[in-house]
Amino acid sequence: MSNQKEEIRIGYYVCHCGHNIAGVIDVKSVAEYCAKLPNVVVAREYKYMCSDPGQELIQKDIKELNLNRVVVASCSPLLHESTFRGATSKAGLNQFYMQMVNIRENASWVHESKEEATEKAKDLSRAAIHRVAFNKALEKKKVPVNPTALVVGGGIAGIAAAMSLANAGKKVYLVEKDPTIGGYMAKFDKTFPTLDCAACILTPKMSSVLKHPNITLLSYSEVSEVEGYVGNYKIKVTRKPRYVKEELCVGCYDCITACTFKEGKFPDEFNFGLSKRKPVYIPFPQATPLVAVIDEKTCIHFKTGKCPQTCAKACERNAIDFTQKPEVVELNVGVVILTTGFQPFDAKKASNYGYGKYPNVFTSLEVERLVNASGPTEGHVVLRDGVTHPKSIGIIHCVGSRDEKTNKWCSRVCCMYSLKLAHLLKEHSGAEIYNFYIDMRTPGKGYEEFYDKLLNEGVQFIRGRVAEVNDWATTPEEKGKLLIRAEDTMIGMVRRIPVDMVVLAVGLEPGKDAQEIRKMFNISCSNEGFFLERHPKLAPVDTFTEGVFIAGACQGPKDIPDSVAQAGAAAAQALALIDTGHVELEPNTAFITEERCCGCQVCVAMCPYTAISFDPVKKASSINEALCKGCGTCVAACGSNAITQNLFTDVEIMSEIDGILIN
Amino acid sequence: MGNDKPKLKLAVYWGAACGGCCVSVLDVHEKLFDVVANADLVFWPIALDVKYKDVEEMPDQHIDVTLFNGAVRNSENEHIAKLLRQKTKIMIAYGSCAHMGGIPGLANFSTKEELYKRVYEDSESTENAQKVYPQTETTIAEGKLTLPNFYKDVCTLDQIVDVDYYLPGCPPQTERLVEVFMAVVTGAELPPKGSVIGAGSKVQCDECKREKVNKSGITRFYRTWEKEDDGKTCLNEQGFLCMGPATRNGCGVRCVEGNAPCRGCYGPLDGIPDPGAKMMSAIASMLNEKEEGDIQKALDTVVDPAGTFYRFSLPGSILRRKQS
Known part of the structure; x- marks a missing residue:
């Protein structure tokens, strides 16, 4: 079924990846096996194919052995496909004649049996060798990048990202779902570990956002539709009615x-x-x-x-x-930064701690407002009745975090904010404070020192997970108090501590609309529901969707300094994209063979990117290449087989399957 | 015109078939005179008393065109298929069964043992206390009796012998047969070997006159007796499972013209290795539902999905048969 007359000459390269692959897979036997497969001219193994000598190996072979196809068996294409494509094209061969096989993530990292992993590496390599013969030469297309940015979420991360971009001279739209920007930080009294006033450092930033000539703030608004692709997104934002004309109101009360x-x-x-x-x-x-x-x-x-x-x-x-x-505003932007934040763990779900049952069990966020000078009590720490000052307070760490039953992860900020609240509560009320913690996690600049400071302030620390909070008094003194039962692992016994007030240090969770946002922007989530970065170390603010970046707690629990740092990183990545001026599009697009198209328009309705339109004169549909993202939906849906997808043609897929099965 | 030219030698044979294909050949009606004027029918079990022995005695390549209808299901079908191939210049897989396996091919969803048990033991009209099953050889007082060997698989013709052309349909439209026949007679240039002939190159929807409204997707499927057809909207959009979107045209959209959904007998277009899978993709794309549970619920309303989507094409598909 070969579609070319030319003789196929394949070079096959298997990478050791140090011990990552070679520690499990017998790369030598894989190379020897592949050398005997049809059309394979040369098969080599090398310690690091991605290194310069590794790449030069490929280039040398292409020139000297007249190779016209290259197969590299190594890591994930996400990591090094562009590397090997680059090496291939440097030797004068079209880069799409290179086919990558992932024998690291798909074989050596996931199998214990060396023999079976080696067999699998051979199978996967054979599939690629069968397929690569049918690979076609393709060209990447360049499209310009719209220099405008969209930032979604007006918390501290969104504010920081928007300011960085605007200060660099780029137009920014900042969309915030609430009536005001500021996010959670605006509700805090002080910030750890420096105890500087949150409002004092945040509110000037908020007004700078509003005043900035390059920033258009769309508050009380939500993104409702996303179309387009990197460099050329079309975003619909729904502005919720305030019933107050924003341009006329001066906030006079x-x-x-x-x-x-x-x-x-x-x-x-x-x-x-x-x-x-x-x-x-x-x-x-x-x-x-x-x-x-x-x-x-x-x-x-x-x-x-x-x-x-x-x-x-x-x-x-x-x-x-x-x-x-509700009013819909259409924005054209080139890049998007998502800073949509988190939601606090719902304390009612940890029912053994009595939140919602006992009025004097508070969440940490409620207490943030209580200790805040501009809060509902003007900073006076009082119980739910509004008048009584607590004489003893228990702060329970890890509520909803590090728990198989709720959220498994450590929410990272709770130890530090609990220490901060312990300090503030002591300062504001003079009460006896007990901290119940599992482990004290204070990694951060000045954080451990802050903990040391608290240890010297007379705050009690009890190491152990709290089992229960109840009001079952056994002595007259305990009447009207809340009883915290916890194991004190330092002294090896169960303690029962009566307090007037309980503070639950609730953890951080993905926002309730995270899934909706994820789907709209076509990005992925990690298991727990936080937005997934492209690479945990090397691309921490990129996503798998080009031109969409993430920062702040929407990516995972983090404190203010980390959120701001990430926002800066995301802004820098966005700027790099904008200032490059263009993007190269992967040619994995689909196209319609007009003679086969029956004009049924099934594909038109299916396309998630509205890339397909129907021409009533020709009675055939056609695909706008710039809009096509290569998802393949239309290809599968077309009953006429009139749609072909580059990089994934039927013959490429079928020959790959044949390659796997034929042994 | 053609009297000085030697007449074409034509054979028609049925393998595992219902007889409809042979009837479709008879359906040429008065055109039969044109056929007979240009061709000698040398072998046609349904109409002529020609024995297998007579065919065996023909020289190789003696027959110009054989229309082989029916699937290959037993040793007799296979023997004659191979014999005719040897004696024929142009071997045409005629009709859905020879082309893709057809309705008899649905037997591949059962094993041979299951089929025998059903037919010779369990069927409502059968009493077979001794569990007598067909044997390839039985000796009785008068001598040895033989029966063809019943294979465990139904095969398409091209899985057994080399096929030159495919003429699809259950049965093929007679007009198409006449066109093909006249092309051979007049010596017109024939399409490349392996082509589907006597059919179109687009799907049924291309000729279908029904309107596509595309307003709402399908939320459930109906069998034809469950709901009234409005007579003008796309049958699939109304929820009647119509195979049109994945079926080759050429029949004149006969079923849909008669207000019945297309059953898919003309098979897929070129380059589609698995017609059932293609139809399922096409159907999946028409669903309104977006959530997995809802999609499953909608799909659960398809009665006998395997038998529906592979109604004519199972043996020739990638799926091919139930694993035994």
């Missing part, structure tokens, strides 16, 4: 004062329900943009239509507009 509700009546999201707000509100005094928002779920106008609309009458600038509808 007159509408809020004038609201029919004289007092706040509804749980205030910004304070985690520790205070009440009105249906018209501004999340907090430094909210950015400082624009009121009307919550249609609680506003009487939206519920009954019978509100006197005192807010609208009070607004001198006529900014209130009850007729606002």
Whole structure:
């Protein structure tokens, strides 16, 4: 079935990858085996094929032995396909005549039996040798990169990334789902380990974002549709109605004062329900943009239509507009940075700790608001009744983290913020503080020193996982208290400690809309649901989708310094792409053979990238190469076999399968 | 015109077949006179009393064209297929069974043992207490009786002998046969060996007059008696499983013109090694459902998916048969 008249001359190279491959697979026997396969002119093994001498080996053979096909059996194509393609093209051969076989991730790393792994390496190599004969010469296409960036998520990571890009002179759209940017950091009182005021360092950044001529802030908005490809994304953003005209509102609070509700009546999201707000509100005094928002779920106008609309009458600038509808904004951007953050572990799921059952069990985030001078209690630490000052407080670490039943991972920030809260609670209340920890994890600059400082502040540390929090008093002194039962592994006994207040150091989880965002931007998640980086060490802010970068806690739990550092890295990667000015597209696109197309348009409906259009005159469909991502959906769907996909033609796939099966 | 030219020698044979293909040859009606004017029918068991022995005595390449219909299911089919190949210049796999295995090919979803048990023991009309099964040889008082050996596999003709052309259909449209025959008679240039002849090169949908609305995908499938056809919308879009999107045209979309879904007898287009898999991909792409559970639920409404998608093509597909 050969489609070429030319004689096929294959060079086969198997890499030791140090001991990574050669430690398990008998590379010598694999090379000897492949040398005898049809069309193989030369088969070699080498310690590191990716090294310069390894690549030169290929180039030398191509020239001296007149090779016209190359098969390299080594690691994942993700790692070195471009390396070997480069080596192939440097020797004057089209780079797509190189076929890679992954015998590391697919064989040596995953099998214990050396014999079986070696057999598998031979099978996989044979498949590639069969296939490569049918590989076609292809060319990569260059397309320009739109120099505008989109940053999704206005927490500290998003703010940092947007500022870096904007300062470098690039236009940035920053999309934030809440009415204000600032994210979780805006809710904190102090930051560890330096104890500097979170608001003091964050709010100036927030206003810089708003004022920056290169940044367009789209708050209270969510990305609803993503189309296009690296360098040329078309993004639809849905702006939720605030019912307050953003361009007119100056954040004077007159509408809020004038609201029919004289007092706040509804749980205030910004304070985690520790205070009440009105249906018209501004999340907090430094909210950015400082624009009121009307919550249609609680506003009487939206519920009954019978509100006197005192807010609208009070607004001198006529900014209130009850007729606002969701508005879709279309953005054209070249690169995307996702900084969509995390959600805190739901403390109710750790039912043995009594959150939601005992009023004086708090989450760490609630306590962040309690100790905050601009919080609901102006920094006074009080119990849920709003008046009683606790005399003893237990902080339980690892709530929802490092636990087979909930989340297995360490949330990284809880030890440090628990230490910070211990310090702040002691400072604000003078109470006796107990920290219940499994391991104290304080790796970071100045972190261990912070722990040392706490040890000298009279805070109690009990090493052991807390079994239970209850209110079962056994003595009159214990009445009305919460009892923390925990094993103290330092002294080897179970302790029962009565406290007035329990703080649950909840862990970090992927945001609740992480899956939706992932699907929209076509990126992957790791098992736990955090966005997956392209490589954990060498490409920590890249994703498998070109032009989409990640930073901050959406990639995994991390603290503010790490989030900001990652945001900088993501911005740098985005800048590199923008300043290159163009991208090369993999020619794995599909095309339609017009004579075979029956015009049924099944493919048109199937294409996830809207790359296919139907020409009613020709009665045939055609594929826009620039939009095609090579997913192959249309190829499978076409009953006429009219669609061919480069790099994955039927004959290439079938010959590969034959190669595996024929032994 | 052709009287000075020697007449073509034509043979028609049936292997594992229902007889419909032979009837389709008879269906040429008055055109039979054109056929007979240009050709001698030298072998046609359904119509002529010519013995196997007579064929065996013919010189090699004696027959110009053989229309072999039916699959190869037993030793007799195989023997005659090989014999005719030896005696014939142009061997045509005629009809779905010779082409892809056809309806008899669905037997490949069962083992030979299962088939025998069903037919000779379990079927409702059978009483066979002694469990008598067909034997290839039986000796009785009068002498030895023989039966062809029943193979465990149904095969397509080209799995047994070299085939020059394929004329698809269950049965092939008679008009197509006449066209092919006249092409051979007039000495027109024949297509490359291995071609599918007497059929189109696009799928059924190309000629289908039904409208594609494409408004909503399929949420479940219906058998034809379960729902009323609106008479104008694409049958698949209405949820009737129509094989049109993965089936070669050339029949004139007869079934759909008669308001019945295409069953796929013309087989796939060139370059599709597994018609059933192709049809399944095509069907999968029409589903409205996006979540795995919903997709499964929608697909569960396809009654007998293997028998539906491989109705005419199992032995010739990659799937080929049930593992025994």
